[in-house]
Amino acid sequence: MGKIFGRLGFYGVAIFLALCLNFIIPRLMPGDPMSMIFARFQGQMSPDAIVALRQEMGFTDAPILVQFYHYMTSILHGNFGVSTSLYPAQVGSVIWQSLGWTLLLAGASLLISFTLGTILGALAAWNRGGVIDRWVTPALIFVGSFPYFWLAMLLVYTFSYVFEIFPIGHAYSDGLKPSWTLGFALDVLHHLCLPAVSIILATLGGWILSMRNAMITTLGSEFINLAQSKGLTQRVVLFRYAARNALLPNITGLGMALGYVLAGSMLTEIVFSYPGQGFLLVQAVRNQDYPLMQGLFFCITIAVLLANWLVDLAYLWLDPRTRGAQT
Amino acid sequence: MNRFLWMSLILLATSFGCRQKVEAPVHRDYLVISTEPATAWIRNFNPFTAATGGGRWSTLAAIYEPMMIFNRMEGQYVPWLATEQKWMDASHKELLVTLRSDVKWSDGQPFQASDVGFTFDLLKRFKALDASGVWNFLAGIDIVDGLHVRFRFAKPFAPGILLLMQQAIVPEHLWKTVSEPVSYANENPVGTGPYTELRLFENQVYELARNPYYWQKDKAKVAALRFPAYPGNDQVMLNLLKGNIDLAANFVPAVDRVYVGKDPAHHHYWFPSVGNTVFLYLNNAQPPYDQAPVRKAISRALDRDKIVKVAMFNYTEPSHPAGLSKAFEKWRVSADEKSGDWVHYDAARAGRELDELGFKKGKDGLRRLPDGRVWSLDIGVVTGWSDWVRTVQIMAKNLRDIGIDARMRTYDFGAWFSQVQRGEFQAAIGWSNDTVEPYEFYRWLMAGSATAPVGTVASSNWQRFSHPEVDQRLEALAGSFDGTEQQRLVRELQMIFLREAPAIPLFPNPAWGTANTRYFTNFPGPDHPYAVLSPNYRPEILQVLTEIQPQNAAISKL
Numbered sequence: 001m002g003k004i005f006g007r008l009g010f011y012g013v014a015i016f017l018a019l020c021l022n023f024i025i026p027r028l029m030p031g032d033p034m035s036m037i038f039a040r041f042q043g044q045m046s047p048d049a050i051v052a053l054r055q056e057m058g059f060t061d062a063p064i065l066v067q068f069y070h071y072m073t074s075i076l077h078g079n080f081g082v083s084t085s086l087y088p089a090q091v092g093s094v095i096w097q098s099l100g101w102t103l104l105l106a107g108a109s110l111l112i113s114f115t116l117g118t119i120l121g122a123l124a125a126w127n128r129g130g131v132i133d134r135w136v137t138p139a140l141i142f143v144g145s146f147p148y149f150w151l152a153m154l155l156v157y158t159f160s161y162v163f164e165i166f167p168i169g170h171a172y173s174d175g176l177k178p179s180w181t182l183g184f185a186l187d188v189l190h191h192l193c194l195p196a197v198s199i200i201l202a203t204l205g206g207w208i209l210s211m212r213n214a215m216i217t218t219l220g221s222e223f224i225n226l227a228q229s230k231g232l233t234q235r236v237v238l239f240r241y242a243a244r245n246a247l248l249p250n251i252t253g254l255g256m257a258l259g260y261v262l263a264g265s266m267l268t269e270i271v272f273s274y275p276g277q278g279f280l281l282v283q284a285v286r287n288q289d290y291p292l293m294q295g296l297f298f299c300i301t302i303a304v305l306l307a308n309w310l311v312d313l314a315y316l317w318l319d320p321r322t323r324g325a326q327t
Numbered sequence: 328m329n330r331f332l333w334m335s336l337i338l339l340a341t342s343f344g345c346r347q348k349v350e351a352p353v354h355r356d357y358l359v360i361s362t363e364p365a366t367a368w369i370r371n372f373n374p375f376t377a378a379t380g381g382g383r384w385s386t387l388a389a390i391y392e393p394m395m396i397f398n399r400m401e402g403q404y405v406p407w408l409a410t411e412q413k414w415m416d417a418s419h420k421e422l423l424v425t426l427r428s429d430v431k432w433s434d435g436q437p438f439q440a441s442d443v444g445f446t447f448d449l450l451k452r453f454k455a456l457d458a459s460g461v462w463n464f465l466a467g468i469d470i471v472d473g474l475h476v477r478f479r480f481a482k483p484f485a486p487g488i489l490l491l492m493q494q495a496i497v498p499e500h501l502w503k504t505v506s507e508p509v510s511y512a513n514e515n516p517v518g519t520g521p522y523t524e525l526r527l528f529e530n531q532v533y534e535l536a537r538n539p540y541y542w543q544k545d546k547a548k549v550a551a552l553r554f555p556a557y558p559g560n561d562q563v564m565l566n567l568l569k570g571n572i573d574l575a576a577n578f579v580p581a582v583d584r585v586y587v588g589k590d591p592a593h594h595h596y597w598f599p600s601v602g603n604t605v606f607l608y609l610n611n612a613q614p615p616y617d618q619a620p621v622r623k624a625i626s627r628a629l630d631r632d633k634i635v636k637v638a639m640f641n642y643t644e645p646s647h648p649a650g651l652s653k654a655f656e657k658w659r660v661s662a663d664e665k666s667g668d669w670v671h672y673d674a675a676r677a678g679r680e681l682d683e684l685g686f687k688k689g690k691d692g693l694r695r696l697p698d699g700r701v702w703s704l705d706i707g708v709v710t711g712w713s714d715w716v717r718t719v720q721i722m723a724k725n726l727r728d729i730g731i732d733a734r735m736r737t738y739d740f741g742a743w744f745s746q747v748q749r750g751e752f753q754a755a756i757g758w759s760n761d762t763v764e765p766y767e768f769y770r771w772l773m774a775g776s777a778t779a780p781v782g783t784v785a786s787s788n789w790q791r792f793s794h795p796e797v798d799q800r801l802e803a804l805a806g807s808f809d810g811t812e813q814q815r816l817v818r819e820l821q822m823i824f825l826r827e828a829p830a831i832p833l834f835p836n837p838a839w840g841t842a843n844t845r846y847f848t849n850f851p852g853p854d855h856p857y858a859v860l861s862p863n864y865r866p867e868i869l870q871v872l873t874e875i876q877p878q879n880a881a882i883s884k885l
Binding site for chain 2 (some may be wrong): 029040046047048050051052053054055061082086087088089094097098101153156157160161168169170171172173175176177269270271272274275276278279280282283286288327
């Protein structure tokens with residue numbers, strides 16, 4: 001237990017550093033957020049109104065340290081401020097509205113991709129030179145090397161536009177109101193298929209390859225020979241002995257991927273008009289909406305750290321050696 | 328494992344079964360409009376911040392209405408909430424506006440002069456709401472009686488009429504209790520417009536149903552407007568081609584083949600060149616671009632026919648020499664005006680002129696500046712704005728052909744915008760003011776008062792041009808109420824433009840508009856040009872949204 005919480009201090013420092021970077025990075029971008037609002041007007045807004053709006057939105061010429069102090073104190077109060085590009089919407093509520101859809105899409109596809117990839121990778125290494133090893137893996141690696149969004153566009157064009165099997169976009173049919181009914185769930189699932197498949201196809205190859213490589217190393221170990229000679233069934237040797245040990249590098253990869261869930265499905269979401277955070281981030285960056293950017297980056301940071309912590313826990317469970325070090 | 332597999336197979340099969348429902352219905356009562364890019368709607372119907380991006384597009388297009396609408400196709404005012412506006416005195420300092428008596432708010436309350444008075448008072452009290460700056464020229468507003476308001480001007484200012492007439496009016500009885508109107512999200516809007524009733528609001532789609540009390544009883548016959556959220560052009564295009572969108576403002580490449588060809592009976596487009604003109608701005612604060620002959624020679628080297636054909640898919644035409652689009656038709660000087668011949672492509676003459684000005688070519692074929700350096704020119708453009716990028720590529724090639732080492736430089740929008748505003752650029756492609764007032768157009772483009780020193784942000788006149796004659800004519804124009812006098816002054820401004828070439832006009836932006844007539848009819852078009860089809864123009868689109876009718880209603884009328 002001490003091990004689990006002992007690292008919390010490390011996470012605290014990491015969060016603080018991330019918060020600092022969130023503050024600094026947007027401000028290093030060229031351009032000025034206020035003139036972005038101006039820009040959408042193509043010159044038709046009076047300068048007086050701009051000045052007044054600027055004050056209203058909380059832009060100040062205060063020294064950077066004062067701004068930093070305000071930023072930190074409001075974050076500590078859980079207040080991310082008001083989005084300037086979606087003014088006067090609160091950053092918190094804007095993010096909250098889209099968070100669920102992103103978690104659903106990216107989370108589901110990541111878990112499917114990881115599980116499937118790990119199993120296929122283990123099997124590929126177990127039957128070296130078999131069908132999975134020789135054909136499925138290289139094919140998926142090939143598909144996975146396409147850019148995400150290009151694969152997504154190809155899928156939309158083929159399955160939504162030409163064959164009309166799946167909807168062109170959105171997370172559910174336009175006339176429906178979200179509700180906890182089976183009909184709505186099926187509708188969501190129907191809309192989820194294509195974007196999820198595009199992410200899975202793009203990432204599956206990587207999982208297979210890393211699992212396969214780890215498996216091959218593990219299969220050459222003495223304890224596998226021991227297990228074999230003990231006369232254990234092949235299934236037990238494969239899953240309980242080899243796969244469990246080979247899983248470790250993949251778990252690390254999963255932790256990193258989990259963290260990127262919030263940001264990683266960005267392009268996919270845009271291609272499928274999925275109401276998640278993808279376009280929100282693009283919009284925030286394009287309009288130099290500092291509060292919204294800070295909010296989104298904060299979410300991503302938290303997700304990465306949370307995922308790391310979960311990986312730490314998983315390691316303790318999977319690898320008794322890490323537990324041993326403690327006692 | 329097996330059970331899970333079966334379950335997912337069944338789920339997948341049933342979800343395939345759902346697709347029957349997704350297919351296009353024979354009839355639908357809602358008109359689908361696509362305008363703002365988004366993936367999730369924010370519930371904000373504040374008409375004052377709608378223009379700055381906070382509020383939804385529909386706020387100024389369907390919910391709140393102005394007193395009059397300037398129709399750029401006809402070049403005149405269309406009375407809307409007001410029936411008449413007239414000057415009460417010879418000095419043009421008091422404008423009397425007569426309002427319609429039969430208008431009701433969508434909650435059933437009557438619309439009155441006090442609502443107009445309240446709205447303008449709100450703009451006065453909250454500067455951030457006064458986007459068009461009406462209180463720069465207004466001194467006060469009086470409510471004469473229930474149907475008349477009097478605007479008192481601080482100084483005679485003819486262009487102010489447009490700004491006053493097109494201001495969206497809000498109901499006093501609801502807004503008087505709003506303490507923070509700037510940050511007010513107005514989630515349940517009440518307006519005088521044709522479509523005011525939010526019958527659906529979800530993050531990816533919302534619908535506005537007809538206003539039960541709408542004052543134009545025989546118009547606005549569509550049951551509801553639906554707004555799906557799409558993040559970009561690609562998603563809109565797919566849905567457009569599938570016939571899922573009825574009215575959109577999107578650039579469509581090769582529109583005749585790609586869009587019309589899909590369903591020639593129902594798919595229509597209309598891209599009239601009435602938008603703002605796109606210019607090549609040469610920084611007047613940097614030599615050698617401070618000399619008008621140099622600017623003219625550069626302009627002569629540009630092949631606008633090719634730009635229009637290749638970069639703009641022939642959707643527009645080479646600009647009028649003085650940069651005025653068709654929206655200014657009645658003001659424009661003849662396109663054959665001798666002094667404006669520098670907008671015509673003549674590379675040989677451009678080369679000769681530069682030779683005469685002393686920019687001789689070196690052995691490498693590149694011209695030299697007076698200090699002996701090679702003449703290089705960076706033209707800035709926004710990354711990914713593909714029509715502009717293509718335009719700049721053609722221009723850079725044109726300029727290299729006459730010996731100027733021109734290069735395209737692509738920047739992120741923020742960086743490009745910051746450079747042009749601060750005047751820290753050599754050359755850049757950019758928009759101009761999207762207005763129908765010649766005064767506003769030329770003030771933005773070349774008034775000395777509209778610019779700022781290099782290094783400081785100037786929202787207009789990015790190229791830092793100034794000329795006393797321009798400022799003097801603009802001032803005279805602002806105070807002129809006589810048609811002939813205005814014509815003369817606008818003509819003089821154009822002649823100064825032709826003489827000085829403060830900026831290089833390229834082509835007017837088309838007003839992008841596509842319409843699908845499968846379910847609805849009576850959209851404007853080239854043979855029925857009662858207003859601009861493009862939803863990009865508010866409040867002009869109100870005219871279109873009130874005229875569109877369901878297809879079957881039109882048939883029964885026949």
